[in-house]
Amino acid sequence: MERILSGRERGIVELAGRLADSFAGRAAAHDREGSFPYENYEEMRREGYLGLTVPEELGGMGASLHDLIVAQERLAMGCGSTALAVNMHVSPIGQLAGLWRLSGDEGLADVLRRAADGRLVYASMSAEPGDPTLMTSSSVATPVEGGYRVTGKKIFGTESAVCTEFSTRARLDGEVLFFRVPRDAEGLRFKETWDTLGMRATRSDDFELDDVFVPADAVFHRYPVGHFDxxxxxxxxxxxxxxxxxxxxxxxxxxxxxxxxxxxxxxxxxxxxxxxxxxxxxxxxxxxxxxxxxxxxxxxxxxxxxxxxxxxxxxxxxxxxxxxxxxxxxxxxxxxxxxxxxxxxxxxxxxxxxxxxxxxxxxxxxxxxxxxxxxxxxxxxxxxxxxxxx
Structure with missing residues (x-):
């Protein structure tokens, strides 16, 4: 059936469609080689897709959640791996945009501006063995002067090949902390573990945090262990x-x-x-x-x-x-x-x-x-x- 979309949604889907058609020509090679589609990210950067969910007043396209849903469906028609990988950027950026609209926080505004102009590629990489629901963490945060030292192992690090910054979690006593980490932080070790049945080009490799320093102001949320939040x-x-x-x-x-x-x-x-x-x-x-x-x-x-x-x-x-x-x-x-x-x-x-x-x-x-x-x-x-x- 022909899909019924608003004028705004049609424009976003047309952008995603142009990208998807381009990505489709490279998808088979990346799948066979298990290689990350860096060129697809460069194309998305040029076309402004990395700023899709950034508010318009901060330089992005201001996409709503439903705008993103229809765009991601169309993008995945060309290359599922690229669509899943970039979802770890455009979805969290949309979440941060919502928080910024409520708070006006200038730190969030800086993150969003950098996402809009392509300087920042964000990733959400919190998966750990044995705890898919984010109610606790096997990674441990230890308080130190100015912040925390974090040690732990992560799995399914989708977009780890290209992100410049990511969010993850650790346990501090009875709380789960969520925080941002630069991709080049000292103590991060990425391992090439991704050799899988499908979604091969996401390069969702494992990584470890070994006594990584997290400044106190990089922590953006916390809640009690074992709770829905x-x-x-x-x-x-x-x-x-x-x-x-x-x-x-x-x-x-x-x-x-x-x-x-x-x-x-x-x-x-x-x-x-x-x-x-x-x-x-x-x-x-x-x-x-x-x-x-x-x-x-x-x-x-x-x-x-x-x-x-x-x-x-x-x-x-x-x-x-x-x-x-x-x-x-x-x-x-x-x-x-x-x-x-x-x-x-x-x-x-x-x-x-x-x-x-x-x-x-x-x-x-x-x-x-x-x-x-x-x-x-x-x-x-x-x-x-x-x-x-x-």
Missing amino acids: AVMLKTVWGWAMPTFGAVYLGIGAGAMAFAREQALARGRGDDPQVQHLFAEMEVLLETARAVLRRHAEELESGSLATAPVQAGMARAVLAKYVATNNAIAIVDRALHVVGGAGFFRRFPLERMYRDVRAGTIMPYNNLEALDLFGKTALGVEIAPATPPGP
Whole structure:
């Protein structure tokens, strides 16, 4: 079905589409080599995509959450790895933009201006073994004069190859601290561990912090260990879940577009079985888009923050769950349409088939998500919640 977008959304999707079409020509080589697409980042920098979610008054495009969702879906149609990697920049920058609008903080304004003009590439790299929900940390922060010394191991360092600054977390007594770290900080060690089934060009390598100094003013949030956090819902989870979902849905949309080209080229448009498969793909695609739009509306209107934090978390995670699982179902059906040709690496569907599988293991993974949905539906408290901020 033809997508209905506002004039502003159409402009953003056209930008993402130009980039996606360019990236598509390089995607196979980066996938095969497991190499990071630096040239794609240079192109995004030139086109202003790295400033997509920076407020217009600070030099960016001022994209809303839903603007970002539709842009990321379109970008992922060309290269899922690039779309997922840059999501670790454009989503956190959008979160910081929201905080800046509330506070007017000049430090945040500086971060946003540097993102707008391409000097800063941000990354959110907080993943650790065994704790996907960010309620604690195996990394340890030790107070010292002027700040903290942090030691710990991180995994899935998506965008670590290109970022200039990143955010991560550590535990300090009974609190979880979130803070920013320059990519060239003394004591950081990056390891080339990323040799995976899919999303190979993200270069999501492991890294370690060995007694890394974190100034006190680099800490931007903290909350009690073992708690859901209302601020994290409005920022990290509220933006990351739907935009992750949008990336995987874009891979599904790309697979569907390829299958359409193949079906029409082979004269199979009148085949009832092909028509049935496309009908199912349309339902899956439009259902996921509707859930993502609903989430964006709830977050941006402030209504999501009126729900209990666990219930709000469940709604945010639901957006990612529906989008990623529907995307896998779309790709599977696209493979049925294309048939044996889709099994060959010279066609993009093979890469899309592998890339889309990562969606169900990224936080919240499917099992964690279903646990959250079921307990929330039955009124079972998973963890206490911090009160909402201002």
